[in-house]
Amino acid sequence: MSVRFTVVGVPGERRTELFSQAVRARGLPAPAVLPWRELLIGDPVLPAETTHVRVDSPGGDVETDALLRGAGDPTRVDGGALWYSRLTGALRRVAELTAGRARLLNDPEEIGVMFDKRRCHARLAAAGVPVPPALPEVTGYRELRERMADAGWNRVFVKPAHGSSASGVIALTARGDRITATTSAALGPAGLHNSLRVRTYTDPRDVAAVVDRMAPDGLHVERWFPKAGLGGRSLDLRVVVTAGRPTHAVVRTSRIPITNLHLGGARGDLPAVRARLGERGWQAALEVCVRAAACFPRSLAAGVDLMIGSDWQEFAVAEVNAFGDLLPGLDGLPGGGSEGLDTYAAQVEAVLCTT
Structure with a gap:
């Protein structure tokens, strides 16, 4: 069979x-390449010779972002609910275009679940994958504080239901009237905007304004999971699971609670983390990632964000990313079957092995 992507x-x-x-x-x-904009406003046509279709991120293009979220500054945080509605509508068109004609490398319905943190968390929890406990849906700052008090939690992560790349994520600590909120969301006269400079708010009025601004698009709130650290930096793992196997991993480290590399995080020492976990702990960590990816069986690859507990024994999945394979130059894990291959080459090999 001739393969055409x-x-x-x-x-x-x-x-x-x-x-x-x-x-x-x-x-x-x-x-x-079938442009996202054709799915959103045009009459998309799948090339006749196509045998396999990969759905990639709609990010990185101002026009596509405007079609998904509406006109406005592309750095703004709000608009997630509209973005998600239009995204899933376009994904349904992908499913219709490919039905009976081509194999999808990542399933449109599963992409939709991964981009809804509430649904993704629920699916993982139902499958027994370790995840941090979550609050019932909250609709604003006052309700957030009430729910935190009822649960006895003083540290949480507040996440936009449909965000990505830590957009709008808040690491929040509240003890009485003292509050600390660390986030990449910059509060200004025009609302909330993403910034590459992470900031900390300590005025309750500012924190309330940030949360209340995001709340109409939906919030997902998880109990803070104390993460392991090395060299004075907290860490987590991004593990790419390809065709059911953990093929690539990178350590993300930071001096702040948010470890995303584009927000000042840095790649850490994977051999050091593996040594600290020990071989049994390392295999247990990878097994959690495999179980998380298995919740999305029709997706060839998924990027699993795995948190390691401060005791180096517990694990919890923070996110499962539909487009979490952008790790340029990263070689495959030793013994994982993808040595010498980056994340994209590993996926191509997986396709060829099953064609």
């Missing part, structure tokens, strides 16, 4: 280009 993505976007390079490196024709 089409990528639903943004032409020229880095993820799409890296996947295309991996395909061409195997001597296959370069993938066609």
